[in-house]
Amino acid sequence: MYDEAMSSRPHVSLAQRKRQLVSDELTQAALQLLAQKGFDAVTIDEIATAAGVSKRTFFRYFASKEDVVVQFLADMGNDIRAELAARPTKERPSVALQHAIAVPLAACADHSDRALPVVQLILRTPALYARFLERQAQWRDDLSAELVARLDLDADTDLYPRMAAGMALNAFDAALQRWSGSDGTEDPAALIDRAFAVIAPALNAWRGGKSAGLAAPPG
Amino acid sequence: MYDEAMSSRPHVSLAQRKRQLVSDELTQAALQLLAQKGFDAVTIDEIATAAGVSKRTFFRYFASKEDVVVQFLADMGNDIRAELAARPTKERPSVALQHAIAVPLAACADHSDRALPVVQLILRTPALYARFLERQAQWRDDLSAELVARLDLDADTDLYPRMAAGMALNAFDAALQRWSGSDGTEDPAALIDRAFAVIAPALNAWRGGKSAGLAAPPG
DNA sequence: GCGCGTATTGACACTCGGTGACAGCAGCGA
DNA sequence: TCGCTGCTGTCACCGAGTGTCAATACGCGC
Known part of the structure; x- marks a missing residue:
């Protein structure tokens, strides 16, 4: 990489x-x-x-044996977080998160000749998929922390960052599965678009800070 | 059981x-x-x-060694799907899913003397957590299928059921983690309430049929 | 009660994933 | 050249997980 x-x-x-x-x-x-x-x-x-x-x-x-395979995609976690950190602070979470997911995914799909077989192997092998999910859980915590920093939230009380990070990775997972299932035919960017269209209402409905204020996200 | x-x-x-x-x-x-x-x-x-x-x-x-522990919570997957299937067909997905998650979780929390240590063990042991996530992925597919049946969707094109199931299990996971982290102090039902408050806008923004909604967030 | 098919079990041997310990060897600075 | 450091192969070892086989206990028909 x-x-x-x-x-x-x-x-x-x-x-x-x-x-x-x-x-x-x-x-x-x-x-x-x-x-x-x-x-x-x-x-x-x-x-x-x-x-x-x-x-x-x-x-x-x-x-471990699983590690060789999963490590191949390991950097993507860092890339996602870095991408999120690089987005403008004022950007809506849905937009920032979508870019954070879409960019590394597109980068992955660009070398589909190497990446696709690995992804398919992971998704089809239970032991590998389990390790992959475990790693995604770490990504989720990282993304959540990044969101807490971006939005100045209280990580101990607010469920939003964790749920938002989870939803974003959910979109990532769904897109990856579709992409792999179609043997690379479907366009990852389009899939991410559609997935985020589903979760965006929740991502954007967030009410900032600890107050139950109804301040809409900056847009 | x-x-x-x-x-x-x-x-x-x-x-x-x-x-x-x-x-x-x-x-x-x-x-x-x-x-x-x-x-x-x-x-x-x-x-x-x-x-x-x-x-x-x-x-x-x-x-496997992991299986003894995870099996202990295995029935919950079936319970969740059964609970969802038992909800009125016309009920909004957010409400149906929340009940489907909340009821088995409450049942689990009712015997917290036995369940809590197991949950804490799972969440703290990477190998166990990985297996747990793997099982959750199966639950997600089951829930997704149930949603497809309930809402008469096309599973091959619509990302909504998969994302909705993922979000619901995300809420489940977050609640479980909070509950375990508080040593059973926090109320699972309240946690589920708060988690679903985050994802409900997405769950309810679904527009039936094959047209993918790209509408702006409500509000 | 008696024999027979079936299911369950313990014992054994084996493969493979994974780790600790140790010795040998290459690079590199003094 | 010596010695230090880092990397490697070999060996021994443990634990997870599986195949095989003989023994045993159950259930059933007689």
Whole structure:
């Protein structure tokens, strides 16, 4: 994801690039084997051997078998939060959240040749899907915290940020499932549009602050 | 959960009750040990031995270590869908869904002496939470199907049922987390009320048929 | 009461995911 | 060149989960 090779940083000293190389090799070998033979039919020994390292080394790079796959989409969580943080503070939550979701998703869909098989593998493999959902829960907490900061809310009492983050990720999930189910045919941006059309009334109906004031969101 | 012992069914022949007994013993032993020592610190051998059976027998009753715990809340999914199906067809989705969530949750909170520790264990243990989310995803699909039936929608094109089910379970999850975090102090019904107050605008803004509503938020 | 099919169980062996410990080896600065 | 550091492979190990098999207990027809 990060293209450090381009900028001629002096301190990516050999060892670091070596490490990155092993990691990439491992990821590539894992994704290929898993997508080809199915999650349960591939042992970690196979993956490691295919990447030219030992099983022990595999676990020095990834915490679990699920991790290799889910890690592939891991950065998206950070991207979503970063995207939200980058939106104008005054922007309505629905718009900010929609962009925060849509941009990384579009970026993912842009390399659909690599991303689509991974997404399909995740959505079809219960163990992977469970881990994916677990990670989404972390994203939800992150997004919620970001919303609390943006809107100056009280996280301990207000249910809005958590629900809003949940709804946004719900839209993300639905779009991802449709996109994967259509083998990449359907347009992710359009799907996100439609999903947010459903949840927008709730996102925008929020009444700011602790007071039960009816102040409409800035628009 | 099911009280078959009361009705004098002739065909609950000994073997069946024996099986139920072992299952209960296993569940009880597992929940006690896991809540006491933590999920990872307890081996299946311990649980099985505590219940007076072999490790092999444990796996004849539960598919995994996570399953013993999550199974304890498994029926709630069916209850939620049944509750939704039992609501008047003409009732607004927000009201029907709120009842469908609130009733089983209240039933759960009624035996908080048993349920609370289990819920806290699940929410605090990543592996368990992941499995719980996985199960919730199934509930979401079930609820979605029920909504499609109730509202006579087209499941293949309309994102509303899936999003609505997701939002409802989002409310469920948020309420559960608050309830667990407050050690059972907060009132689940009130939490559900507040959560549904957030999502209701979206649930009610649905416009029947295939036309996707892109209207501005109410107000 | 007696034999027989069926279901349940414990014991054993095995695979695989995952971890700790240790020794060997490459890079890099003094 | 020495020594330090980080990465690696090997080995031993534990626990989750599964297949197999013999033994046992239940239910049923006789």
